[in-house]
Amino acid sequence: EVQLVExxxxxxxxxxxxxxxxxxxxxxxxxxxxTWVRQAPGKGLEWVSIIYTSATTYYADSVKGRFTTSRDxxxxxxxxxxxxxxxxxxxxxxxxxxxxxxxxxxFDMWGQGTMVTVSS
Amino acid sequence: xxVLTQSPATLSLSPGERATLSCRTSQSVSSxxxxxxxxxGQAPRLLIYDTSNRATGIPARFSGSGYxxxxxxxxxxxxxxxxxxxxxxxRSTWPRYSFGQGTKxxxx
Numbered sequence: 001e002v003q004l005v006e007x008x009x010x011x012x013x014x015x016x017x018x019x020x021x022x023x024x025x026x027x028x029x030x031x032x033x034x035t036w037v038r039q040a041p042g043k044g045l046e047w048v049s050i051i052y053t054s055a056t057t058y059y060a061d062s063v064k065g066r067f068t069t070s071r072d073x074x075x076x077x078x079x080x081x082x083x084x085x086x087x088x089x090x091x092x093x094x095x096x097x098x099x100x101x102x103x104x105x106x107f108d109m110w111g112q113g114t115m116v117t118v119s120s
Numbered sequence: 121x122x123v124l125t126q127s128p129a130t131l132s133l134s135p136g137e138r139a140t141l142s143c144r145t146s147q148s149v150s151s152x153x154x155x156x157x158x159x160x161g162q163a164p165r166l167l168i169y170d171t172s173n174r175a176t177g178i179p180a181r182f183s184g185s186g187y188x189x190x191x192x193x194x195x196x197x198x199x200x201x202x203x204x205x206x207x208x209x210x211r212s213t214w215p216r217y218s219f220g221q222g223t224k225x226x227x228x
Binding site: 035037044045046047050052058060094099103104105106107108110111112113 | 151152154156158162163164165166169170173175176207209211215216217218219220221222
């Protein structure tokens with residue numbers, strides 16, 4: 001079955017760090033561009049980052065310098081390392097697959113999301 | 121930064137009716153424009169890509185159109201499972217993406 005499963009969310013104090021994982025099955029993360037999108041409680045979707053098959057990464061201005069996206073091809077897993085967290089980072093974090101050739105860089109598969117709560 | 125503004129914020133319709141959801145961008149964008157559906161407690165699902173192409177498995181009652189700064193998602197003959205929140209997305213400012221704030225389609 002082709003799917004994405006995020007883990008690693010939880011309650012973290014302001015200023016802390018957390019690493020989210022996104023395990024893929026049914027395809028290789030190394031062969032696809034992958035992205036992170038977050039959704040604050042009751043709010044809309046916010047694009048966070050993207051990692052290309054070349055391993056080049058880009059970030060939203062709101063997280064640049066604090067978040068790092070990487071992948072482990074041997075584990076077929078995508079990661080989001082988050083640091084210097086603030087209350088504004090509280091959200092459900094989704095990983096998604098970028099569909100390039102067939103659907104012009106839209107996000108065609110999403111994980112179920114993992115909740116990150118930044119609070120003291 | 122390109123801002124996407126969706127309207128209306130909430131749309132109240134009955135099953136069987138036609139829904140028209142709009143998304144306006146602050147600058148002209150390419151056809152790299154998509155629509156997503158999100159049901160309560162679920163992840164978003166891709167509906168439309170490249171402005172007007174339905175994603176795999178999406179029923180024909182969903183259609184997209186538009187160009188430049190004005191884009192539309194139309195859902196004809198609403199089914200009970202269509203009531204959800206819908207988001208537009210653009211990729212024109214590669215490599216970054218942005219989303220609209222969402223339109224909630226609710227049962228009247």
